[in-house]
Amino acid sequence: MRRDAPAARCEGLVRIYPSPSGEVHALKGVDVVVPAGRLTAVTGPSGSGKSSLLRILAAQDRPTAGVAEVAGTSLTGLSARRLRALRRREIGYVFPRPGQNLLPHLTGTEHLVLAGRLRGMGRREAARQGAELLDVLGLADRAGHLPAELSGGEQQRLALAQAVLGRPALVVADEPTSELDSATTGQLLAAVAELTRDGTSVVMATHDPQAAAAADRVVHLRSGAVAHEEVAGRRLAVVDGEGRVQLPEEAMARFPGRRVAVELTADGVLLREP
Numbered sequence: 001m002r003r004d005a006p007a008a009r010c011e012g013l014v015r016i017y018p019s020p021s022g023e024v025h026a027l028k029g030v031d032v033v034v035p036a037g038r039l040t041a042v043t044g045p046s047g048s049g050k051s052s053l054l055r056i057l058a059a060q061d062r063p064t065a066g067v068a069e070v071a072g073t074s075l076t077g078l079s080a081r082r083l084r085a086l087r088r089r090e091i092g093y094v095f096p097r098p099g100q101n102l103l104p105h106l107t108g109t110e111h112l113v114l115a116g117r118l119r120g121m122g123r124r125e126a127a128r129q130g131a132e133l134l135d136v137l138g139l140a141d142r143a144g145h146l147p148a149e150l151s152g153g154e155q156q157r158l159a160l161a162q163a164v165l166g167r168p169a170l171v172v173a174d175e176p177t178s179e180l181d182s183a184t185t186g187q188l189l190a191a192v193a194e195l196t197r198d199g200t201s202v203v204m205a206t207h208d209p210q211a212a213a214a215a216d217r218v219v220h221l222r223s224g225a226v227a228h229e230e231v232a233g234r235r236l237a238v239v240d241g242e243g244r245v246q247l248p249e250e251a252m253a254r255f256p257g258r259r260v261a262v263e264l265t266a267d268g269v270l271l272r273e274p
């Protein structure tokens, strides 16, 4: 994969779930770029579509409409077999609960050897890279331990090592710090920062302000659409391909009649109450 290209991107992503009480429009045309070698956080209230977006980027689900690409490959047109192969090679996934990521009867090293084998690596190479990763993530002295002998934070760092082994194009983490306290969250985020410095691309859903603050880019969802992004401390509204922008909630209050007069000025675009 070209490391200057984005690790993943999606455009006009729509996900509609059928349900007995009617359709649920979880994603309503989402455009997101996940830059390579960076941590991108996806935030937003409960039900705003974070997991729906991440499941599609992780090739675990298909969109109803729109484009999703990982490492330059469109996920939408792939057969189930090719999607599975891409997922195995190019995507690492971390679940929210430490126990969901690990098998109770495998040691740290055995988890990493298995992850490497699934990515097509030889046992010896997987063990070598696994040992390197455990060292980077501060788990070298836990290599022979079973998950039950690790703390929640250590389990999540092992899950991260497992997701990163073999350098997939994208690591997707759904609320990986949700069950960790502030100190162990800090250790996990430091581990993520170490990995992104080394070129790993991570997209992480989170409710945790500490985790969002550690990200290079924050994509904030509201009701299935991108409300705004934060890059280098600046809040940016997102204009989609059709020219739609979500106004900040504070700005919505200015337009109770839901109609605006749009004026192009020398230095921008002005929205006024008509």
Ligand SMILES: Nc1ncnc2c1ncn2[C@@H]1O[C@H](COP(=O)(O)OP(=O)(O)OP(=O)(O)O)[C@@H](O)[C@H]1O
Residues within 6 Å of the ligand: 017, 018, 019, 024, 025, 026, 044, 045, 046, 047, 048, 049, 050, 051, 052, 053
């Ligand atoms: N399989 C499904 N079938 C029907 N509706 C679903 C399904 N999965 C999610 N939804 C609905 O889609 C919307 C978005 O859900 P999603 O899980 O993506 O939100 P979220 O931002 O990750 O929420 P949370 O922070 O609570 O995990 C919600 O209204 C949810 O109830």
